Amino acid sequence: MDQNEQLLLEKAKAGDVAAFEELIEAYQKKVYNLALRIIGNADDAADLAQEAFIRIFKAISGFKEQSSFSTWVYRITTNVCLDEIRRRKNRKVISLDEEIHVDDGDLKRQVVSDETGPDEAAEREELRRVVNEAISSLPVEQRTAITLRDLNGMSYEQIAQILNCPAGTVKSRINRARQALKNVLSAKRELLSWDYVK
Amino acid sequence: MKSCADVRENISAYVDGELSADEKISFEEHINSCPDCKKELDEMMQIIRLCSNMPLQQLPEGFRDELHEKLTAVAARSKNIETIGKPRKIPHAKTFASIAAGILLVFIGGSIVRYGLLSGNLGAKNDAGNSYQLAEKSSETAADSGEDQHIAFSLNADSTEDGSAAAGIQSMDNGEANQSLTYKRSNDNNRSSSAKARSEYNALGVTETANCKSSEITIMADEPETAVETVTELASANNGAMTDELAGYSGVQDSSEDGNDALDGDETRIQLQMVFSQDDYKSFTNAVNDAFGAANVQIGPFITEDMTDKLNALIEQTEIYDNDIKELQKENSESNEKKIQKLKKEKEEIVRQIETIRLNSDFVTVQVNINER
Numbered sequence: 001m002d003q004n005e006q007l008l009l010e011k012a013k014a015g016d017v018a019a020f021e022e023l024i025e026a027y028q029k030k031v032y033n034l035a036l037r038i039i040g041n042a043d044d045a046a047d048l049a050q051e052a053f054i055r056i057f058k059a060i061s062g063f064k065e066q067s068s069f070s071t072w073v074y075r076i077t078t079n080v081c082l083d084e085i086r087r088r089k090n091r092k093v094i095s096l097d098e099e100i101h102v103d104d105g106d107l108k109r110q111v112v113s114d115e116t117g118p119d120e121a122a123e124r125e126e127l128r129r130v131v132n133e134a135i136s137s138l139p140v141e142q143r144t145a146i147t148l149r150d151l152n153g154m155s156y157e158q159i160a161q162i163l164n165c166p167a168g169t170v171k172s173r174i175n176r177a178r179q180a181l182k183n184v185l186s187a188k189r190e191l192l193s194w195d196y197v198k
Numbered sequence: 199m200k201s202c203a204d205v206r207e208n209i210s211a212y213v214d215g216e217l218s219a220d221e222k223i224s225f226e227e228h229i230n231s232c233p234d235c236k237k238e239l240d241e242m243m244q245i246i247r248l249c250s251n252m253p254l255q256q257l258p259e260g261f262r263d264e265l266h267e268k269l270t271a272v273a274a275r276s277k278n279i280e281t282i283g284k285p286r287k288i289p290h291a292k293t294f295a296s297i298a299a300g301i302l303l304v305f306i307g308g309s310i311v312r313y314g315l316l317s318g319n320l321g322a323k324n325d326a327g328n329s330y331q332l333a334e335k336s337s338e339t340a341a342d343s344g345e346d347q348h349i350a351f352s353l354n355a356d357s358t359e360d361g362s363a364a365a366g367i368q369s370m371d372n373g374e375a376n377q378s379l380t381y382k383r384s385n386d387n388n389r390s391s392s393a394k395a396r397s398e399y400n401a402l403g404v405t406e407t408a409n410c411k412s413s414e415i416t417i418m419a420d421e422p423e424t425a426v427e428t429v430t431e432l433a434s435a436n437n438g439a440m441t442d443e444l445a446g447y448s449g450v451q452d453s454s455e456d457g458n459d460a461l462d463g464d465e466t467r468i469q470l471q472m473v474f475s476q477d478d479y480k481s482f483t484n485a486v487n488d489a490f491g492a493a494n495v496q497i498g499p500f501i502t503e504d505m506t507d508k509l510n511a512l513i514e515q516t517e518i519y520d521n522d523i524k525e526l527q528k529e530n531s532e533s534n535e536k537k538i539q540k541l542k543k544e545k546e547e548i549v550r551q552i553e554t555i556r557l558n559s560d561f562v563t564v565q566v567n568i569n570e571r
Contacts, residue, residue: 015276017269021262032261033254046258050265057269058276058511059518062548064541066522075521076514131252149214150250156216161521175210182245 001069009069013061020057027070028053030152031077037147038081040136048084052077067161074152075162078144085140134184142177149174202228205235209242276508408505408559411476417486418494428489436482438472439561473561505555512552519545 001009011019024031031052036045056076063072135143141163148154148162156174160167205228211217212225229236419425432438474482487495523541526534 015273017266017273020269021266028262028265029254029257032257036255042255042258046261050261050268053265054268054272055511055514057272058507059514062515062518064518064522066525072518079517127248128252131248135249146249150246151252151254156211156214161525164521171211171216172207174214175207178210178242178245178249179206181249182241185245185248186241 001065005069009060009063009065012057013063015061017057020060023069024053024056024073027073031073033151034074034077034147035081037135037151038078038140038144039084044084048081049077052080055080068158070152071154071158071161074148074154074158078148078162082140082144130185130188131181134181137184138177138180142173142180145170145173146177146181202232202235205229205232206238209239210246212239213243213246272507408509408555410503410505410555410558411479411562415483415486416496417490419490425490429486432482432485432489433472433474436474436485437478438474438482473563476562479562505559509552509555509559512548512555515548516545516552519548 005023008019008023012023028049032045032049035048035052036042039045039048052073056073059076063069067075135146138146145159145163148159149156154162156167156170159170159174163170205225208217208221208225212222217225229239417425417429419428483495519541523538523545526538526541
């Protein structure tokens with residue numbers, strides 16, 4: 001955490017909304033995407049990400065800075081999402097296997113900036129859809145673990161803190177998740193012309 | 199790391215750079231001598247690369263604005279909560295000048311530290327009135343342990359949000375044969391077991407709600423000393439509990455805050471503080487009306503403050519403390535011992551705040567001021 005962040009943190013702890021918003025600016029997209037991976041649809045992910053930030057704001061005066069801010073942020077986000085999943089399981093209302101929403105506008109922009117042809121763009125999009133689908137078909141604890149690793153860049157130790165489980169468990173969850181993905185995706189090998197993946 | 203199975207278990211950790219130096223060496227030794235595992239590693243690496251290169255989705259439109267509004271609202275509310283969380287100042291003496299001499303009962307939602315029973319018949323364990331919004335399965339879990347049964351009981355009793363505290367208490371009276379319990383800070387065993395049960399509920403995704411209730415009542419009477427007795431009797435008859443903390447204020451001289459009031463020292467104001475369940479509070483006010491005559495009693499608005507967010511934020515904080523403490527304990531060094539003690543103390547303070555909110559949520563807190571004419 002650099003000096004500026006530290007200053008923002010102090011202000012946020014004192015209840016300064018603007019400072020808090022600046023502090024979390026870098027996390028908003030990642031928190032939203034983490035929620036999206038765990039919960040599986042864009043509307044709920046937006047609600048849960050906001051709920052997470054509100055909880056973070058409320059609890060920030062008690063943040064002891066013994067874990068890194070990012071670990072703490074993702075821990076609260078994960079808890080908010082997993083709580084919601086437990087609640088839904090108990091109510092047995094909503095399917096968690098909804099397809100992950102793909103933001104077309106985002107993809108188009110990405111394609112343009114990469115200067116790739118239309119065919120390649122379509123294949124790329126198809127690949128992403130398939131991968132997202134495969135990830136969302138994983139058990140929740142596995143997709144949470146690999147998302148924290150691959151999308152949020154957390155170490156196993158940090159993930160263990162976030163999920164409140166031993167690091168060994170994190171290791172096996174992540175490995176099992178990837179093996180499952182490999183099995184699912186190798187069935188669609190024609191899509192996996194790895195050139196698209198940098 | 200000898201078998202292929204062992205090696206394959208470690209592929210992810212290897213790629214993620216999470217193996218120790220020794221593990222890494224033996225992993226690489228195996229891979230270099232085993233084409234099958236090498237192939238497996240290559241395929242896994244493709245998957246890992248694929249997943250870690252998935253583009254992030256853009257934030258939905260309006261996400262920031264919406265969040266901004268919510269945060270601003272929370273910030274505004276938490277300021278209010280801080281004000282409400284502290285005991286309110288006794289109304290300015292000028293207020294009293296405008297009222298004919300009498301008894302002023304101020305119902306406040308304050309930070310009650312200790313409850314002593316007037317009647318010995320409050321009839322509820324300290325958990326009885328907490329209201330939970332329950333996911334279906336939680337009550338089953340709660341019933342598993344005999345120790346926690348009172349909680350399960352109040353969970354079942356609490357079907358409505360408001361007035362749930364009273365419902366819990368009354369049910370307890372019937373169900374547990376008037377088992378009386380004085381809330382005491384020293385009652386640590388009971389507290390920790392219920393805290394454990396609560397954290398289990400939280401783990402199940404249960405949201406705990408809290409509402410702190412406050413109101414104001416003014417009673418006119420000629421003789422304060424006699425009036426105190428009457429009020430005390432009425433409170434006792436309605437299961438009211440005197441709080442130890444303010445009982446000693448009896449007969450205190452009023453001194454208004456800025457000290458420039460003409461009434462300074464001219465009046466004896468007796469203050470009492472007591473708590474009621476919500477239903478008992480209603481019957482108590484009725485009884486007060488009857489005893490002093492409705493014309494001599496002014497009942498202020500009954501205010502319910504939603505402390506749910508504050509409570510849940512505090513609970514979240516204790517979880518963070520637990521995590522931090524656990525982290526430090528893992529390292530097992532002496533310098534950490536002090537930090538751990540410090541954190542534990544700070545956590546205790548938060549737990550105390552949580553208990554205070556829960557308690558205030560269960561009961562209506564009453565402060566009685568008696569002025570001499």
